Amino acid sequence: MRALLWIILVAAALWGGYWFAGAKATEQAVSGWFAEQDGRPVAAQHQGIAVRGFPNRFDLTITQPEIRDAETGTGWSAPFAQIFTMTWKPWHLIAALPQEQTLSLPGQDLTISSTVMQGSLVLVPGMDLTLDRLSTESDGITVRSSAGWAVSATSANLATRRAPDSAMGHQIWAELTTVTPDAAFRMALSPLSDLPEQIERLRLDGTVTLSAPVDRHLATTRPDLQALTVKEALLLWGDLTVSGKGDIVPTADGTAEGRIDIRIDNWRKLVPVLVAAGLVTPEVSETVTRAMELMAAQDGTPDVLDVPLVFASGRMSLGHVPLGPAPRLR
Known part of the structure; x- marks a missing residue:
């Protein structure tokens, strides 16, 4: 004893x-x-x-x-x-963040509020502490910008995992539920559409390829986005459904270039959204509608539109409809 x-x-x-x-x-x-x-x-x-x-x-x-x-x-x-x-x-970390934090971007600061925000991070055992997988969960999240806009969601979830076939690739999955767009956007959309005020679901499933591993050296290596493969992008908003898949890469100046093949169910609901978002002017909305009618009629499905979202030469377009400057990926 x-x-x-x-x-x-x-x-x-x-x-x-x-x-x-x-x-x-x-x-x-x-x-x-x-x-x-x-x-x-x-x-x-x-x-x-x-x-x-x-x-x-x-x-x-x-x-x-x-x-x-x-x-x-x-x-x-x-x-x-x-x-x-x-x-x-010790290579498996659980993180908890406060109910309010600040993310600074060029030209604006974002105040992020939530009732719960936590994450799980798993590293590859070793001196470099390379990211293996990551997941975050947030409830009751609201993002307010110093530029004057605000959006909220009931839940926001993100998960990444190292791609099995690429040393620099990460599979990503993100989903937002019950998304409330900015009040100014909703006010602009209200007289044009009968879509509900809240978006039911936004989801992205894809793979990103980076220029360097995500590890403890990232402040020095500064990984850049090299390519984005979209396996599925999905928007559910009332009876409007938008889905897509394709590939995008950044050009030398960081703007997007590539193509996402889009399928839009009840596509007529989309035109007022483009107008309220400022991507299409009210003066040309009828012309855009007629162009989409012709594209949908070619497939024999008048309520379903299959059209490419194209990023080229610093611009983006939905089929033959110009939507303005292409977004910057880095």
């Missing part, structure tokens, strides 16, 4: 020593990363780092983290960020 007691005491002491050593190493590694960013294009700061969770977890809390990229004008800040991991599998 005395021998067993000694074994238990020794094991407990070893485990306690492992935890305190691991907690110290975690705190030093995170503090070191923040310090390494000083003088780089990516600047990072915080107001405190603490590790708790003895004896079975490493619970990391970073107070007032702020990360900014001087070259792109992007940044992120929050009152705190928490990362939890079990002591026996």
